[in-house]
Amino acid sequence: MGSEYFGLGYDGPPFTLFSAAHVWPLGAVALICVLVAVFTPRLGAPGREALRWGLALFSLANWLGWDLWQRANGVWSLAYSLPLHLCTFAVPLTALLLVTRSYRLYEVLYFWGFAGSTQAMLTPDLTTSGYNFPHFVYWIFWTSHGIILWAVVFAAAAWGYRPTVRSIVRVIVFTNLYLLIVALANWLTGGNYMFIARKPDFPSLIDFLGPWPWYIIPLQLIGVLAFAIVYLPYAIDDWRRAQRGAVPSH
Template sequence: MDELFALHWNGQPFILFSPPHLIALMCVVLACLWILGPGRRLSPTAGRIWRYTLAGILAINEIAYNVWFWVHGLWSIQYMLPLHLCMLFTWLSVIMLLTRSYRIFEFAYFMGIGGAIQALLTPDIGVYGFPHFRAFQSFISHGGIVLAALSMITLEGYRPTWRSVGLVIVGANLYMVAVGVVNWLLGSNYLFLAHKPYTPSLLDLLGPWPFYIIWMEVLGIITILILYLPFAIIDLRQRSPIIASKR
């Protein structure tokens, strides 16, 4: 059992899109399909239990993550402050689930899901393959971020608007500037603004520093627009009868 939490992992290393990775991705997809489908029929009481349970899982999982780094002498303010998108939105998702905050939802839907999907596809977990703690922790955390935002849509009837799109784009850029200042003061690499992660990621396709940061900005905006597309289609369909009647 101790080896599952060991710093030096001698088991199967994590391999991108290997069968264990694909199985983990499928589990996340199935959970999302459940909350978007049968989960819509949860009673208010059951929905509240779901929100609180998911918040508890996310919080405990993130605390365990920090404890693991602390026990192995790896915890530092240069790496473990909740400033990376997914670390930040783990805690914001907990608050959102407990308080039903719509303002947090606006950012969690776009920035949380956008960042978590990339982390699910290209996890930054080094050699730690399943069944090591770090592998489970990563997929629980990032899958939970996606589930949290989708839960607010199905259980609370929340949805983003075009105003949300503009708010998130401006807010994300202000946040990136603030984190850049933190990186300069601490010598850290939050949001990977100083250099790319050492494990394979989408950033490897975006050119050298600092040009990949510009492409990160472009891809971020594209991701936001793609995530808003289902709601844009709904709005268009709702307006189409009115447009047709005017003709």
């Protein structure tokens, strides 16, 4: 298969922000979220189970596909290829959520997905690698971020899951514990997972947040703000529930 589709040395036109190759998949991810939200409750139990397991298998296939692509092109390494960045770690967690129906995993993936994956899709690192439609890496990027959101929407539509204020606290604690594990992995491998060992090699928001390691503090504050923003629709619902004397059960 040629480099245009699968190889490392991509020689096609580079990916650019807000081009058709950027806007169309953004729309597709959003449309699938809407379709999952609308049609999941209308499916019978067999249909919901089929969708549940289909999404789980798709998550695993996406995760393995990215790993196999790196190995096939000779670029797999401990410092670069472990699933330790937030979104790459979220993909196998997505499969685990769908298999186990864990509400705690739902909480994590709700905030990581809507605060993290959406930001990644709005400013894709495809602009750095250059991989564009129809290259394999292009498809992996969009499906790996999309599947997190689709699974979260499915969990809400099929099982009635929703985050609460306590969810924000739990996810912040979990994320910081995860950061400690990632920091250890960076030290052992020489990697820069989650960009906490040093600034990324490409221009980013981190450039405006001060030197290492101090930029990690404002980066966390931005994360908390993002969590609060994506919780806002539920905060409004919480307020309305409180007015009626009803509160979320989770």
